[in-house]
Amino acid sequence: MKSKATGDLAMIKKMNTAIVLDTIIAQAPLSRAQISEQTGLNKATVSSLVQDLIDSRLVVENGPGQSSGGRKPVMLLFNSSAGYAIGIDLGVNYIRGVLTDLEGSVLQERELALQTHQLHDVLPLLTACIKDLISLMPDSPYGVVGIGIGVPGIVSDQGTILFAPNLEWQEVPLQSMLQQQFNIPVTIDNEANAGAQGEQKYGAGRNITHQIYVSVGIGIGTGIILNRELYKGASGFSGELGHLSIDLNGKPCRCGNQGCWELYASENALLEQAAELGYSDLDALLAAAAAGEEAVLVLFRRIGECLGVGIANIVNVFNPDVVIIGNRMSRAEAWINEAVQETVARRTLPQHFSRMRVLFAELSDQSAVRGAAYYAINQFLGRIKRGD
Template identity: 70%
Template sequence: MKQKATGDLALIKKINTSIVLEAVLKHAPLSRAQISELTGLNKATVSSLVQDLIDSHLVLEIGPGESSGGRKPVMLLFNGTAGYAVGIDLGVNYIRGLLVDLEGNVIAELERGLKRQDAEFALGQLMDCIERLIREAPGSPYGIVGIGVGVPGIVDDRGTILFAPNLKWREVALQQLLEERFGLPVTIDNEANAGAQGEQKYGAGRGIPNQIYVSVGIGIGTGIVLKKELYKGASGFSGELGHLSIEYDGKPCSCGNRGCWELYASENALLERAAALGHDSLERLLAAAASGDEGVLALFRSIGDYLGAGIANIVNVFNPNVVIIGNRMSLAAEWLEPAIQAAVDRRALPYHRERVRVLFAELREQSAVRGAAYYAISKFFSKIKS
């Protein structure tokens, strides 16, 4: 019996430590007395747990706050520079990477084009990017706490990419490869899920319970957040709404289906149609639109109409508070937005469209890479608290 009681006390201490750390993360700067008020834990317990967190380099004392009559209280802050995390957005034609501190602040970033999609070449580029970011990390008590990667495909719970149609990858055990190479905890997820997490934590989705993040790049992926939780579906593979059929007998898709939404509304679809106008990149199209090129403006309106058609389906099915459009095509927000909104107004059910807002990602192209880095930070916190 005595041993069980000791075990129970250790568990209670871990739970209480987690509660105190959460209070500091959410409400700092604050005093020990304020933590006691917020959590309901007594002052002696809070004082002991705070000291443990200070000794663990996770909490800092920053000097006196405002007095409420007695001695000025010592204020506490979370030590965001106690460690660092690497986030990677592995795109079809780019790799984007960040080094962030434990509060998600960006310390270093890099981006490079990906000229070939074969796994051997792309993985070599990915490893090199991660190594470069790790070398940028300042000295810290916890060092690099983990790596998060968003990928354009279906990922299982072991971090294996089962199928990435636009990369033409199948069965790539990415988590295992990276853990063996770097000896760090690694989290792999679909890039649209990572983007949804990025916008919910740091961007346009903050504090919004039901949101659908639509990643519009070479393909289209979606991250579904319901009641503030990422929805993964029965097998963990939800969110492949880029492969909704919007034309019954439409173009064949690399996924094996026909008439998929991403064939008509993605960056790839835009570039295919832009070739006839003499443009071969999104950047050139943005410049042409900014200079008032009517052919390019009409093309953006058409792509916006297709995007709106798919978003209307999402609105009718999920009835979200917001739909957030992110990834590369969010750079064209100014020219896409009117057509998207018109299509949603025309196609969505009236009760659904009354309250939904269509937004563009606050983090623009960085939603997924910020979300990937957050996965690594979150895994570190869950280990600290467990």
């Protein structure tokens, strides 16, 4: 049995390894001496920990850097090609997948349309997409380190989809199903949470403390980041703001409520109204708007106003620095932005509005899939730092 002192030393080494690895990931290229200066760890400790990380193939030497008077220091880089992650955005009418390196850069991507919501039809398409991405992975020491999936619904800590009204799924243990099939760690979260993480890590939300990501697809979901941390609520299910009522006696929703925001401001709401004009998909509507079709422009403006109503409510509740509009409707920025901004300005408390901005996702409709891949990367790095 290990003595307490030995156990404490092992724990300290793990903590210091995590500090060194995080420093290299965040600030590379940098030398051992620079790591020592920035972390406060002594040079001998840093050299030992760096050698462990090099032996683990997570860090590589990148030749000499600039000399400050003596011998040129050897610079260190995080080995982003040590392994790869798969991110999946499981939408209501599409599956989008990416293969990324450990810094989140996209190497391969796939997208396919979904014509059905039946689990027995969707699951084979989902697994085929994952297999396809795995087959495209370059050789690496760690292979696929994880699969992250964003889904449009409420997800338990165990990765079970408890309720996804627009997919008509309940109690689907997707995480365990996929882990059994692929024998790879799987992380599943709400799609809007994944989108919020994607924009915070790689997009419009970088370095912003309080931000709300609004995913506008067939439905509407929101990812809430407060003090740079994803807010999940007491039971882990926060963010269902698409089901805020904005019409007291409004249309019935699949969630069981009525007058829900997503019934008036989502892609589905857009398509329902566009059917009267002879349009059946978002791409055709975007093309018509670009061509100046007046009836379509009016329709987009109406959707923008409805989006603005819900966003104003969010701003009045959370007082964020930014609200980021993402997912498929972000492609309509040119035709909804003015209406969104005007409506938010008119309906938001002045004290909340003065320093707040409404932005569109920098990653466009890839926020969630990039965030899902980030979940897989983050879980892997966490296991490395813990020594699992």
